[in-house]
Amino acid sequence: KNQVEQSPQSLIILEGKNCTLQCNYTVSPFSNLRWYKQDTGRGPVSLTIMTFSENTKSNGRYTATLDADTKQSSLHITASQLSDSASYICVVSPGGYQKVTFGTGTKLQVIP
Amino acid sequence: EPEVTQTPSHQVTQMGQEVILRCVPISNHLYFYWYRQILGQKVEFLVSFYNNEISEKSEIFDDQFSVERPDGSNFTLKIRSTKLEDSAMYFCASSDVGASYNSPLHFGNGTRLTVT
Numbered sequence: 001k002n003q004v005e006q007s008p009q010s011l012i013i014l015e016g017k018n019c020t021l022q023c024n025y026t027v028s029p030f031s032n033l034r035w036y037k038q039d040t041g042r043g044p045v046s047l048t049i050m051t052f053s054e055n056t057k058s059n060g061r062y063t064a065t066l067d068a069d070t071k072q073s074s075l076h077i078t079a080s081q082l083s084d085s086a087s088y089i090c091v092v093s094p095g096g097y098q099k100v101t102f103g104t105g106t107k108l109q110v111i112p
Numbered sequence: 113e114p115e116v117t118q119t120p121s122h123q124v125t126q127m128g129q130e131v132i133l134r135c136v137p138i139s140n141h142l143y144f145y146w147y148r149q150i151l152g153q154k155v156e157f158l159v160s161f162y163n164n165e166i167s168e169k170s171e172i173f174d175d176q177f178s179v180e181r182p183d184g185s186n187f188t189l190k191i192r193s194t195k196l197e198d199s200a201m202y203f204c205a206s207s208d209v210g211a212s213y214n215s216p217l218h219f220g221n222g223t224r225l226t227v228t
Binding site for chain 2: 032034041042043044045046049051089099100102103104105
């Protein structure tokens with residue numbers, strides 16, 4: 001069964017600090033992996049998309065890494081801001097059609 | 113920047129009633145989706161739609177659900193006879209190419225459906 005597991009479930013960090021969120025998946029075959037940011041009560045917003053041949057992708061202060069061999073990805077946030085407080089969701093596409101698999105998300109809270 | 117819009121933002125209905133959730137995808141997009149998120153749980157795929165027909169659906173998308181693109185702009189999700197367990201946030205999304213390609217899904221801000 002295709003699964004996407006994220007850790008930690010929640011995280012509290014001080015403003016200005018860095019953090020790393022983890023994603024492990026068992027989706028097969030694999031097409032791409034996406035990280036989304038979801039503010040409370042809003043739809044997810046795409047941060048990065050990576051295929052199996054890409055090891056890293058950056059979007060401003062967000063840097064995603066992918067190890068397709070170990071089926072792990074991470075999202076690193078540098079110099080966190082209060083507006084980074086949100087859920088971060090890892091989403092994996094199996095290369096089929098639209099049956100992407102969502103992770104349960106990591107809820108990040110940035111405090112002053 | 114173009115965006116996906118959903119209406120209403122919140123819908124309250126009684127069990128057994130029919131509801132229609134509406135979405136206006138980004139105008140040049142060709143692929144349309146519905147997802148749902150039960151409170152505190154992960155986002156779940158319901159259905160994808162391309163070229164005026166369902167391209168894939170999940171086991172959640174049973175006979176009480178239907179989708180339609182009645183005109184060139186709207187994309188609707190109908191729940192025929194709502195159940196308590198249909199209470200969730202329903203997200204519409206669109207993309208210019210299929211999800212297996214490197215194009216982001218653009219999500220609307222959702223419709224919160226409450227079935228009483």
